[in-house]
Amino acid sequence: MNTHTIGLADDQALFLHGIRGVIDSQPDLEVRWLAANGEEALTNAAEQPIDIVLMDVQMPVLDGIAATRQLTQRHPDTKVIILTTFDDEDYVLGGLAAGASGFLLKDAEPEALLDAIRTVAAGDAVISPKATNRVVAKLNEAPEQTLTLSPADRLALDELTEREREVLVAMGRGWTNTEIAERMFISMPTVKTHVGRVLAKTGSRDRVHAALFAYRTGLVERADLLDS
Numbered sequence: 001m002n003t004h005t006i007g008l009a010d011d012q013a014l015f016l017h018g019i020r021g022v023i024d025s026q027p028d029l030e031v032r033w034l035a036a037n038g039e040e041a042l043t044n045a046a047e048q049p050i051d052i053v054l055m056d057v058q059m060p061v062l063d064g065i066a067a068t069r070q071l072t073q074r075h076p077d078t079k080v081i082i083l084t085t086f087d088d089e090d091y092v093l094g095g096l097a098a099g100a101s102g103f104l105l106k107d108a109e110p111e112a113l114l115d116a117i118r119t120v121a122a123g124d125a126v127i128s129p130k131a132t133n134r135v136v137a138k139l140n141e142a143p144e145q146t147l148t149l150s151p152a153d154r155l156a157l158d159e160l161t162e163r164e165r166e167v168l169v170a171m172g173r174g175w176t177n178t179e180i181a182e183r184m185f186i187s188m189p190t191v192k193t194h195v196g197r198v199l200a201k202t203g204s205r206d207r208v209h210a211a212l213f214a215y216r217t218g219l220v221e222r223a224d225l226l227d228s
Contacts, residue, residue, distance in 0.1 A: 004121045005050040006031045009041035009067065010083075011059045015106070019054070019083075022110045029117060036060075038067025045071055045078060051121055055100070057084040057091050065094045072099030072205070079120045079205075083113075092127065101206045102126040125206035156202045157217050164201070165219065167194040171207050172214030 006023055008031060010016045020031045032050050035041040039062045041053060053071060057064040068080045081102035082095040092103050101120045104113060104127075116126040160168065170180045181191045195207075204210035214220040 001028050003028055003030050004052060004117065006117065007033050007035065007041060007044055007048075007050045007053040009035040009038065009053060009059065009064065010056040011036050012056075019113070022113065023117070026114060029114070038062030038064055038070075041067050042070055042074070045075055049075065050078060052079045052081060052117055054081050054083045054117075057082060057095070065091070065098050068095060068100050069098035081116060081120055081126070096208060096212065099205060099209075101208070120206075123206065125208035127208060152203075153213070153217055156213070159201045160198065164194055164198050167191070168198045168202070168210060168214050169219050171195065171198065172211040172220035174211070 006029060008016055008020060008023075010019075013036075016034055016036075020034065023029045023031050032048050033044040035044050037059045038055075041055065042062070045053065053068075055064040055068055055071075059067075064082060064084070068082065071078060071080060079101040080095075080099065081104060082091070082100045083104050083106060084091065085106045095103055102116055102125055104116055108116075119126050157165075166184065167180060170183070175183070177188060177191045177195065180186070180195075181188050184191075186194075198204070199206070199210055202210055202213045204213055211220070
């Protein structure tokens with residue numbers, strides 16, 4: 001059994017040790033270090049590389065969003081799950097833009113947290129339903145955007161085959177691999193191959209970032225974003 005290594009960053013000691021107990025009770029998960037602020041998290045990640053960091057948003061010295069941005073740039077293989085009491089859409093969008101692969105509220109059930117860790121470790125992304133609803137609502141309130149693609153986005157878009165674009169649109173709409181296979185009449189291995197190529201070509205860390213790319217490039221409308 002592969003063991004996924006975890007780092008925890010939160011300035012609330014009681015919460016920090018409580019969540020450590022939940023995680024360490026699992027045979028496939030191990031907490032390697034604790035940090036009381038974003039700066040400590042960056043130092044610990046450099047000294048003891050781990051698979052996933054659970055990152056609080058509001059911390060002293062260096063906040064969780066800034067720490068996530070630096071951590072994902074310095075350690076591309078390390079995934080970050082934002083774990084906070086705040087479900088404000090700006091925190092969600094800020095965390096995703098910084099490279100986070102997940103966003104959960106601290107009132108999530110222990111099983112939901114453990115499932116999220118394993119999901120992110122497997123290369124996927126997790127956003128709590130409450131947070132997803134806020135993001136979509138925020139986008140719906142904003143004026144319709146006028147698309148001006150960056151050279152990098154245009155290049156990535158042009159590199160996608162027609163089938164890969166179709167898969168990207170499906171990912172943007174929140175379809176699972178099973179749904180993509182069933183609705184496009186292709187095998188699961190083929191779906192996984194297409195998804196992997198889409199992630200690589202668009203420079204997306206996971207499906208959520210691919211969905212945001214699909215929205216940013218006009219392949220998915222706001223009303224359809226992450227709406228399976």
